[in-house]
Amino acid sequence: MRLHQLAGIGKHTDGSITRLPFTPQDRQAGLLILSFMKEAGLKTRQDAAGNLIGQWIPEGISGEQAAPVIVGSHYDTVLNGGAFDGCLGLLAAIEAVQSMREAGYVPSCPVYVIGFKDEEGNRFGYGMVGSRSICGRMQPEGLFSRDRDGISLGDAMTAFGLDPSRLNSCRIFPIRAMLELHIEQGKILESQGCTIGIVEGIAGLERHTIRIEGNSAHAGATPMEARQDPVPAMSRWILEITRLARERKHCVATVGSIQTSPGACNIICGSVEFSLDLRSLRDQDRKEIMENMAVFEKQLEWQEHVRIRRWLDQEIPSAPCADGLKSRMEEICKKEGYSFCRLMSGAGHDSMNFSGICPISMIFVPSVGGYSHRKEEFTSMEDCGAGTQVLLEMILAAETF
Ligand code: HGY
Ligand code: MN
Ligand code: MN
Numbered sequence: 486m487r488l489h490q491l492a493g494i495g496k497h498t499d500g501s502i503t504r505l506p507f508t509p510q511d512r513q514a515g516l517l518i519l520s521f522m523k524e525a526g527l528k529t530r531q532d533a534a535g536n537l538i539g540q541w542i543p544e545g546i547s548g549e550q551a552a553p554v555i556v557g558s559h560y561d562t563v564l565n566g567g568a569f570d571g572c573l574g575l576l577a578a579i580e581a582v583q584s585m586r587e588a589g590y591v592p593s594c595p596v597y598v599i600g601f602k603d604e605e606g607n608r609f610g611y612g613m614v615g616s617r618s619i620c621g622r623m624q625p626e627g628l629f630s631r632d633r634d635g636i637s638l639g640d641a642m643t644a645f646g647l648d649p650s651r652l653n654s655c656r657i658f659p660i661r662a663m664l665e666l667h668i669e670q671g672k673i674l675e676s677q678g679c680t681i682g683i684v685e686g687i688a689g690l691e692r693h694t695i696r697i698e699g700n701s702a703h704a705g706a707t708p709m710e711a712r713q714d715p716v717p718a719m720s721r722w723i724l725e726i727t728r729l730a731r732e733r734k735h736c737v738a739t740v741g742s743i744q745t746s747p748g749a750c751n752i753i754c755g756s757v758e759f760s761l762d763l764r765s766l767r768d769q770d771r772k773e774i775m776e777n778m779a780v781f782e783k784q785l786e787w788q789e790h791v792r793i794r795r796w797l798d799q800e801i802p803s804a805p806c807a808d809g810l811k812s813r814m815e816e817i818c819k820k821e822g823y824s825f826c827r828l829m830s831g832a833g834h835d836s837m838n839f840s841g842i843c844p845i846s847m848i849f850v851p852s853v854g855g856y857s858h859r860k861e862e863f864t865s866m867e868d869c870g871a872g873t874q875v876l877l878e879m880i881l882a883a884e885t886f
Pocket of ligand 1: 604605831832833834
């Protein structure tokens with residue numbers, strides 16, 4: 486089965502999967518996915534960002550009709566991730582189009598199946614490189630983001646055989662609609678016994694890097710009152726952002742990566758560098774929280790005798806899904822007898838980059854136990870099948886949307 490074949494690329498002995506962008510595992514996965522697209526009868530190409538594009542352009546289609554329905558998802562993983570995040574949506578899209586073609590169906594507009602590149606941002610910290618490029622929203626500074634070995638995103642793309650100077654050529658416009666099937670990555674569908682999630686919208690997100698500099702010194706010979714220790718300052722910073730996020734509904738703040746320097750047990754750190762991933766369904770929440778943090782940082786610098794620098798790595802506004810497509814999805818669920826509920830997506834997705842360019846629509850299927858971004862990530866074949874059926878019928882709906 487295609488999902489298991491793809492999951493085998495980058496799999497560790499513990500069963501988790503690491504398939505980071507512009508790596509040998511990525512190349513191997515790309516070749517396999519292109520072969521699946523060819524089996525489905527699609528005309529395949531890879532664009533300057535490394536997106537995999539399978540095109541179905543019916544005879545005689547031109548002009549306005551040429552605006553494609555785009556359907557797909559990403560195929561990179563997080564570090565030690567699972568088999569379903571992104572890949573289910575991409576393989577389901579290939580499956581749906583293959584079924585339509587084999588049934589002799591001819592769409593009234595082009596249908597592009599796209600495997601998006603580097604959605605997770607787990608290697609360079611920037612993320613959504615493929616979908617931003619297709620939407621003309623790739624920021625040039627993103628190319629200078631670096632991985633843990635100091636390799637920049639731009640250099641990694643060039644070494645992979647791509648051309649980061651031609652990302653503008655990735656732009657697809659106009660687009661009729663963007664459809665994405667994805668695992669929920671939380672527990673709502675499972676707890677409500679729903680097979681299908683009709684996504685209302687995707688939370689906006691911003692990611693920062695924070696660096697706090699103090700003064701490295703001997704852990705034993707330096708009295709507490711004489712220290713300029715960035716670690717207690719960082720701890721207070723993290724407690725403050727956590728407090729501010731907990732005060733607001735649908736707002737989440739995560740510090741997922743922390744580096745201390747020099748990082749030895751008997752040396753007071755000279756500096757610490759850590760990440761912030763802040764999300765909210767209300768963009769105003771994020772603005773208020775970061776304004777509060779700017780004031781808090783000034784106090785912290787003075788009280789802890791340290792210097793704090795923070796820079797924004799990326800920001801993507803929240804993205805509402807198209808009402809008309811949500812209603813069509815509800816009709817499809819009722820017709821097919823699938824239990825469904827409406828929910829917001831706290832997780833970010835490639836679709837959010839299409840907001841404001843074309844109508845977007847996301848279909849969720851349940852994650853067993855709510856597990857995701859770990860090897861236990863799982864969705865039943867029955868739910869995968871239901872999600873694929875809804876995706877197929879949403880392609881039909883989007884054509885006439
Ligand atoms: O980070 C996210 O929300 C997504 O998994 N990329
Ligand atoms: Mn993910
Ligand atoms: Mn994903």
